[in-house]
Amino acid sequence: MAGPGRRPGAPDTRGAILAAARAAFAERGFDRTTSRAIAAAAGVTPGLVHHYFGSKADLLVAALELPFDPRDVLGPALPGPPELLGRRIATAAVGLWEDTAHRDQLLAYLRTAMTNPEAARTLRLGIPAVAVPLLSQVVPGPDVEVRVNLAMTQILGMAVLRYAIGLEPLASVPAEELIDRLAPVLQQHLLG
């Protein structure tokens, strides 16, 4: 299945696909990139791309190199009464950041995105390609993209000031109170 001179399963095959994916997503964006084009650029068959990474969205998530799969965080927050969507998203976001196993990696990711154009580009790519399609399932209307972007601004700003800067009293507010305060705001952004 692999191209000439490549052993399937060798570490460089996986790496070559990821590198080709990053370059293609950065150049053409997520929607206009096909798995087939990534395979061609990596010198492998489309079947091998699928074998290693699954769907194009899976490949993007792998290319983002996040310390977690954002679909595992966001996905379970979607089902439920629409009037509690903000609360479910707040609970998921605060839960993610309160998990000290991930926090340092998340902070490192944010710092890099703030200072490195390459990392900023993956963030710019990842939110529309991963968060928007998921939330489109529960946020109707043509402005879902702006709404999701704004919900992300609230979550990201909270993370920066609470965890990266350590602003008080925000940094000491219990997680439950933080969720109570973010819930109506995220509700407004997404469905208000």
Next chain:
Amino acid sequence: MAGPGRRPGAPDTRGAILAAARAAFAERGFDRTTSRAIAAAAGVTPGLVHHYFGSKADLLVAALELPFDPRDVLGPALPGPPELLGRRIATAAVGLWEDTAHRDQLLAYLRTAMTNPEAARTLRLGIPAVAVPLLSQVVPGPDVEVRVNLAMTQILGMAVLRYAIGLEPLASVPAEELIDRLAPVLQQHLLG
């Protein structure tokens, strides 16, 4: 008025006061630092500190080295009907960031605060010492500090994703629409 060996008005006098102020604010916080203690640490009289910088809050604003005086941005947004406070703050914040003369400096400030503990400390110091007292004039209740912190998370997150990361479609939303979308959220944080 100056200590021995210092000419009043010499550039190093001003610099010495600022350095002493930064060290004192960082060590003891804004509330527990006096102008008198800063003067003593800088080897000048309290009168000279007042002559150069005015009040203790003025001195803090100078020590923050922001590209603008936050009181000039926030102050004019305070008077008016309480139910439009969120809109006035949104208008002031978006106006500040849309001003391209300041934007690069603001972004540099944010990047530094994300990566440099010293800069993070000035931000941690500045918000409670400058924004909280101003907003306390219009936000009643014992939780004004948390409310102001959360309003800052929304503004900062918006600035990071719109201006530093360039997330679309957020980066292309007209300023007026952005104000319309932020107004109810800031209203909820401050008075909801």
